[in-house]
Amino acid sequence: MTKELEHQFVTELENNQNIVHKICSLYTNDRDAHKDLFQEITIQLWKAYPKFRGDSKFSTWMYRVALNTAITLYRKSKRRIQTQDYESVIFKIKADEYDETEEQQLKLMYKAVRQLNDIDKALVFLYLEDKNYTEISETLGITEVNARVKMNRIKTKLRTILNP
Template identity: 45%
Template sequence: MATDQIQKQFLELIQDNAGLIHKVCRLYCHSTEDRQDLFQEILAQLWKAYSQFRDESKVSTWMYRIALNTAISGFRKQQRRIITVGELPAESADLQEHGILEQKERLAVLQQAVTGLSDIEKAIVMLYLEERSYQEMEEVLGIGQSSLRVKMNRIKEKLRRHTGQA
């Protein structure tokens, strides 16, 4: 197949699945600049691996595997920083009446709790929230389904403790 055709297919694949890559970047990087850097690194790794993709798994599974491995491996280690969830902006009394402020506060606490998880735990949470099956998670992460179920239960307990819902 011609190089131009391969590049065109790859670009279409990226356009169709850019949201997947952005989710990984948002999960592992908190500044816009870091997200952009990670996005570029993931694209580079996807391009390197594209010639070996043989349709033996779903495209999304293959992309998740590469994106998560890129985020968890060397790139993230270069970005060691302490991340905190910023304060929420002041809200009007009207919003408080409708519970929106309370919902934002709970979401901020949950986001902070997820930030405190290990890289693998974050990946498991993201795939779980994406409603991926344990079989797909096993393919992406290389962790057996029974181990994934145990890890997921432990993660849920950690998040409950951190958010005060124990």
């Protein structure tokens, strides 16, 4: 890669790294796993960057690569025996941004979202990022109608999980 292409990539990654961090938070349970996934996503983005044609926004392309990487690694990790208890997961949230009630609600929401399948998790993530259904469908490779139907079903499922 040329220095200019490398500089463009680093700039885009720095400007959009919050996307990767949010995906890592959704698919990991601890700090080390978060760092590992962030690194793996960055590597996959770097490898794929020369093929990025600019047909979509960089952030949309980044979502797709990051989600595909996270889902692939998540599926591989599901084959191993999980030894960490979900109750032991502690989310690091700045006290000045959230009060205790909001923090507890956020923990419950993350726990509920983790119970969804891979595609549903990705859809919820994009929805919570205020992506419109057109962007969601492009990122996930599904129709816009399918994205809307799935989101309505997911909302119902999350309500059931959160309010048994």
